[in-house]
Amino acid sequence: MERNFFKLSFPHFNQDRLDRTLIPTADSVQMLRTYVEAARPVLLILVDNNMQEMCWLARRNLPLDTPEIGILQNNTRNKQDPPTDSPTENEHGLIVFDSEDEIPKAQEFLKKGKWIISPSGRKIEDDHDLTFLMNRVAIVNDLHQQLSDAAEIEVLAMYVERIGFWEGTLHVEQISEEPVQTKIQFHFNQWLEKKLLEGDGFIANWMWIKDRWKIHKSASDHLNLQRAEKVIEKAKKLYGWESLPRTHRVWIRMPDQLGNIVKWIPFVKAIRDSRQDAEVTLVTNRRYTPLLEAVQVADKVLQVPRRNTRYYEKFINLRGQFPDSIYQFNYSLFSDFETRIINAPRRFGIRFPGTARPLLTDTFEVDPGWDERKNHQTELWKEYLQSFGLCVEIDFEPLSLAPGHEVINPLRCLQTDSRHAPYIGLICGAGNLPEKCWPADYWVEFIAGLMDLYPNSNLCLFGTSADLDVSREIIEEFEPGSIHDFTGSTDILQFVMALQSCAVVISNDCGGLHLANAMGVPAVGLYGPTNPVNTHPIFTSPIRIVQPAGCPKYGGYSPRDICLPQVFEAVADLVPSTGIRCE
Structure with a gap:
């Protein structure tokens, strides 16, 4: 507000008010005097x-006989106006x-020995350079380097410190103890x-x-820092980094189903490898938070709040963590609403034909x-x-805690x-999807056969609370x-x-099948109505x-059409009855 009113009022200041508006500090005057005397x-x-x-x-209020001083400002001339023969001098x-x-x-x-004032935040045009500021890759205009390349010059920083309403002191400081001619933006930063x-x-x-953080004009290279390779190498040498600080906040909204969470994990790893400066945060169901923390494929894991009257309030509070982007691994409009509430500048997702995802900023359009x-x-x-720029291979090697x-x-x-004998795991339910389940009486017959084939093994039933009924039905048939x-x-x-x-x-x-596969455990998956071509386990x-x-x-x-001999054959293929391992 003060700045806007100053720009409106400044042209109407009298001489006395101009004198009081900007007062150079004694140290700044002394420093600039050396450059006046050296004619640099x-x-x-x-x-x-x-x-x-x-x-x-600056020139009016400096108590020095300085050379001419020029100032660069953002384009103010209409593009239709013809170029002028020479720059203009202000009052x-x-x-x-x-x-x-x-x-x-x-x-x-x-080149003529004169001075130039160049704003550090000069408007970024299409042709820009990259730099580092506050440990983050940022866009910068390469104008300062262009000016430095034109002549051997001294590079100083200038700023105004507010001391009262529409009043400030002028400060000039060296940006480096050594003379600076190259990597000017790095030294200034x-x-x-x-x-x-x-x-x-x-x-x-x-x-x-704020647009300085938007180093990618196009979403198509958001996960790719190859364009910044040169500036990254410069920064590593200048700052003494072995690797980039992870300061670009990438959030990922994970699916709500365990099977899909497990299958997305290799892609989380790939995002983190592809975008070397990414701090990856997973937003996930609280039930699976410990798993994602334990496999350590991301930097942080946040729990999705419980769905109660304060659900949206808690998502609004997440705004204070300022994610730069969110990748949706869910397909629901409800999850899109969550990410919109968090208010990340960029929100990515998949859009299938005939669907709408208006709350996302960038979508991959499915053919x-x-x-x-x-x-x-x-x-x-x-x-x-x-x-969106992923540039590394996906690694499907098993996970470990x-x-x-x-x-x-x-x-x-x-x-x-x-208890020290080998274990065979059995998951006889499928949550709340009985249509995917092998019938309980088939499991009973199968387990009886396993007891004959692997007499020294421990047979263990696993599942969620939704599978309790089928497990009890099976157990009742045995001693x-x-x-x-x-x-x-x-x-x-x-x-x-x-x-x-x-x-x-x-x-x-x-x-559970996908989790066993992810953890490196040999597994047999029973598929009836579902399509294994589309959903089979993915780890090696x-x-x-x-x-x-x-x-x-x-x-x-x-x-029901899966026959017992088929399952026994698959098990024997993975674990011969004479070679079952013992933990």
Whole structure:
């Protein structure tokens, strides 16, 4: 507000008011006097702050007989206006260069030993350079380097410190102890960072142009820093970094289903590898937060708030963490609304034909010819991220829990004589989707066969609380203690530890199957109505998919049509009856 009124009132100031508007400090006058006496050209980089317009009085109010001083300002000339033969002089003695085509004239101006004031936040045109500020890649106009290349000059920083209403002191400082001729923007930024960290006085009036963080004009290279390779190498040498600081805040809204969460994890890793400066934060269901923290594929994990009356208020509060971008791994408009509330400048997602995602800023448009029956869903996910610049290969090697995140393995707590024998895991339910489940009586017959084939093994049932009924139905058919039931009694990390102890896991198509596959456990997946071409487990762990005899590879049959010999054959292929491993 004060700045806007100043620009309106400034032309009407009398001489006395002009004298009081800008007062050079004694140290600044002394420093500039040395350059006047040495007749050296000087580039004064003007810090963007609320008082910067006062520098129009720099030559008038300096108690020195300075050379002519020019000032560069953002393009103010109409593009239809013909170019002028020479820059104009304003009423306070500054020579004004007010368009891009006058930069060569500014260079000639410096060559003659004169001085130039150049705002550090000069408008960014299409042709821009990259730099680092506050440990972040940022856009910058390369004008200062262009001016420096024109002549051997002194480079100084200039700023105005507010001391009263429409009054300030003029400060001029060296940006480096050594003479600066190259990497000017880096040196200036280092000086600026120190000033910003010195105290509240300087930062209170500083103006950072928000578009400086938008280093990618196009969304198509958002995940790719290859264009910044040169400036990254310069920054590493100048700052002594081994790797880039992770200061670009990329958030990812994870799916709500365990199977999809597991399959998206390799893509999270790829985003972090592709965008070397990304601090990756996962926003996920609280039930799966411990798993994502334990596999350590991201820098942070945030829990989705409980859906109660304060649900949206909690998402609004997340705005204070200022994510730069959010990638949607969900397809729902509800999740899009969440990301819109968080208010990240860029929100990415997948849009299928015939659907609308108006709350996202950038969408990957799925080809109308895409046939999900004939392609795995991860192929689409890969195209999605590549369309926004992903430039690394996806790694489907199995995951592991990071040290310090292991929990007590429930299988090691069995109070039986056989607790040290091998384990076979069985997931007989599929949450609330009974149509995907092999019938309970089939499981009973299958388990009885396993007891004959692997007499020294422990058979363990796993699942969620939604699978309790089917597990009880199965257990009732056997002698007490012959099967160990962990259905609904493990949290996610206990479930992982138990799965990792198993020689093999046999499961319906559900999240547990994908989790076993992700953790490197050999698994047999029973697919009836669902399509394994589109949804089969993706990690490189041993996996066998069993479908009903005669079923198309795209699925569509009832799981009742899966025969016992098929499943026994798949298990024997992974774990021969004479070679079952013992943990």
